[in-house]
Amino acid sequence: MEKIFEQVLLYDFYGELLTPHQRNIYEDAVCNDMSLGEIAKEHGISRQGVHDLIKRCDKILQDYESKLHLVARFGTVREKIGEIEQLTRLNQTGQMETISGEEPKLQERMERIRSLSREILKEL
Amino acid sequence: MEKIFEQVLLYDFYGELLTPHQRNIYEDAVCNDMSLGEIAKEHGISRQGVHDLIKRCDKILQDYESKLHLVARFGTVREKIGEIEQLTRLNQTGQMETISGEEPKLQERMERIRSLSREILKEL
Numbered sequence: 001m002e003k004i005f006e007q008v009l010l011y012d013f014y015g016e017l018l019t020p021h022q023r024n025i026y027e028d029a030v031c032n033d034m035s036l037g038e039i040a041k042e043h044g045i046s047r048q049g050v051h052d053l054i055k056r057c058d059k060i061l062q063d064y065e066s067k068l069h070l071v072a073r074f075g076t077v078r079e080k081i082g083e084i085e086q087l088t089r090l091n092q093t094g095q096m097e098t099i100s101g102e103e104p105k106l107q108e109r110m111e112r113i114r115s116l117s118r119e120i121l122k123e124l
Numbered sequence: 125m126e127k128i129f130e131q132v133l134l135y136d137f138y139g140e141l142l143t144p145h146q147r148n149i150y151e152d153a154v155c156n157d158m159s160l161g162e163i164a165k166e167h168g169i170s171r172q173g174v175h176d177l178i179k180r181c182d183k184i185l186q187d188y189e190s191k192l193h194l195v196a197r198f199g200t201v202r203e204k205i206g207e208i209e210q211l212t213r214l215n216q217t218g219q220m221e222t223i224s225g226e227e228p229k230l231q232e233r234m235e236r237i238r239s240l241s242r243e244i245l246k247e248l
Binding site for chain 2: 013014016017055065067068070074077078081082083088090094096104107110111113114117118120121124
C-alpha cells in the first residue's frame with residue numbers, strides 16, 4: 001500500500017518526463033490498479049514486458065527524485081501549510097483559536113505565519 | 125540581462141539533471157559570468173565547443189521547464205508568499221497594517237491567508 005502511494009506521488013511530480021507509452025502503462029498499473037495480466041492484454045505485450053517496464057519507470061522516477069527532491073520538498077511544504085491553516089483558524093465568534101492551551105497573541109501568530117511562509121519559499 | 129536571469133533560474137531548478145561536465149561549463153558561463161574564451165581555455169576545449177554546449181544545456185533545461193514548470197510555479201508561489209508577508213505585517217504598536225487604505229479586519233485577513241496557503245499547495 002505504501003509503495004503504491006509513493007509511486008503515485010512520484011508519478012504526479014515526474015510523470016511528464018516519461019514517454020507517452022511508459023505513462024500509459026505506468027498509469028494503468030499504479031493509478032488504475034490494473035493487474036499485470038490485464039495491462040498486458042490491453043497493450044498487446046507480455047506480462048514480463050509490463051513488469052519490466054514498470055520496474056524501469058520506478059527507477060527513472062526515483063532517479064529524478066534523488067536529484068530534484070520534489071516529493072520530499074512537497075511533504076515539508078504541506079506540513080508548513082498545515083501549520084498556517086491551524087494558525088489562521090477562527091472560532092464562531094471570529095476570534096483566533098487557542099492552540100495547545102495557549103492564548104493566541106496576534107503579534108506572535110502573525111510572526112509565525114511570516115516565518116513559515118519564508119521557509120516555504122526557501123524549500124522551493 | 126533578462127536571458128541570463130532566466131538561465132540562472134532554470135539552472136537553479138534543473139541543474140542537477142545535467143552531467144557534471146555540462147554543469148561546470150554552464151555555471152562558468154551563466155553564474156560566474158566568464159567569457160567563451162576564458163571557459164574554453166580553462167576546460168581545454170574550443171570556443172565553438174563551449175558555445176555549442178551552452179546552447180545544448182539551454183535546450184535541455186528549457187525542455188524540463190516545458191514539462192515540469194517549476195520556474196513558472198515558483199514565480200506564482202513567490203507572489204502569494206509576498207501577499208502573505210504583506211497581510212501579516214504589523215505596525216510598531218503591534219496592530220495589523222492598513223492595506224490600500226482599508227481598515228484591517230482579523231477575520232478577512234485570516235481567511236485570505238488561509239486561501240493563499242491552499243493555493244500555494246495546489247501550485248506544487
